[in-house]
Amino acid sequence: MAEAGVPTAMARVATNAAEAADALDTFGAPHVVKDDGLAAGKGVVVTNDREEALAHAQACFDAGGTVVIEEFLDGPEVSLFVLCDGRTTVPLSPAQDFKRIFDNDEGPNTGGMGAYTPLDWAPVGLVQEVIDRVAQPTVDEMASRGTPFVGVLYCGLALTSRGTRVIEFNVRFGDPETQAVLARLKTPLGALLLAAAKGELDQAEELRWSKESAVAVVVAAENYPDTPARETASAA
Known part of the structure; x- marks a missing residue:
C-alpha cells in the first residue's frame, strides 16, 4: 500500500506485550488492535480501555501470532467491491455494514451483523475517488511487480475528517455486504466475472442497478461471536 501511495492509517506490528504497550501509548485511544492473520472478520478490537487492548494483543501472542496496532480512524465506514482483471478496475455499488453485535454500535466486533446499499449520504464522487486513489494504484x-491481481478487491474504507482512508483489503466478496449489493445488480454477474478472468473488463458493459434499496440482516446464534451456541434452532 505504501508503494502504491494508498492512503491508510499509521500502524506498527507488535510481537510481544512490551511492543504492544509502546504502540498503544504512541497512538493513544481509541485503541485499534488487529490479529495479524485470518480471523473470520472478528480479529479486531477497538476500545478506549488500554487493558482490554493489551489483553487482546496478549491472546494473539499466546496463540503464536502477532498484532497490528493502528491509529484510530474517525468517521463512517464504507465497503466497496472492485472487480479486477489485472489491469482494469470496475467498482460495484458501495455499501455499509455494521460490525458490532448490539444496537447503537455497541458490543464486540463480529463478522458483520447486517448491511445496506445504496448510500444516499455518501459524498458525491466517492466511488471514483476510491478507484483513482486506492483500487487502480x-x-x-x-502488475508492475509481475503479480497481476485478478479477482475481487474488497476495499474497507473510513471516511475520516482527514479524507478517505483504507482500513483493510480483502481479496474476496465480503459478508454481509455482498448479499445487499448483488441483490441490486441487474447486469449478469457471471459475465462480469468471466470478463475479469479473461482480462476483458475494459470491454464489459456499463453496470446496471436497481433503483431500489437492499438490506441484509444477520441472524446469529446466542453468545456469538465469542462462544456461539451450536445445534440450536433459529426462531427467525
Whole structure:
C-alpha cells in the first residue's frame, strides 16, 4: 500500500506485550488492535480501555501470532467491491455494514451483523475517488511487480475528517455486504466475472442497478461471536 501511495492509517506490528504497550501509548485511544492473520472478520478490537487492548494483543501472542496496532480512524465506514482483471478496475455499488453485535454500535466486533446499499449520504464522487486513489494504484502496483491481481478487491474504507482512508483489503466478496449489493445488480454477474478472468473488463458493459434499496440482516446464534451456541434452532 505504501508503494502504491494508498492512503491508510499509521500502524506498527507488535510481537510481544512490551511492543504492544509502546504502540498503544504512541497512538493513544481509541485503541485499534488487529490479529495479524485470518480471523473470520472478528480479529479486531477497538476500545478506549488500554487493558482490554493489551489483553487482546496478549491472546494473539499466546496463540503464536502477532498484532497490528493502528491509529484510530474517525468517521463512517464504507465497503466497496472492485472487480479486477489485472489491469482494469470496475467498482460495484458501495455499501455499509455494521460490525458490532448490539444496537447503537455497541458490543464486540463480529463478522458483520447486517448491511445496506445504496448510500444516499455518501459524498458525491466517492466511488471514483476510491478507484483513482486506492483500487487502480493497487492493481497497477501489483502488475508492475509481475503479480497481476485478478479477482475481487474488497476495499474497507473510513471516511475520516482527514479524507478517505483504507482500513483493510480483502481479496474476496465480503459478508454481509455482498448479499445487499448483488441483490441490486441487474447486469449478469457471471459475465462480469468471466470478463475479469479473461482480462476483458475494459470491454464489459456499463453496470446496471436497481433503483431500489437492499438490506441484509444477520441472524446469529446466542453468545456469538465469542462462544456461539451450536445445534440450536433459529426462531427467525
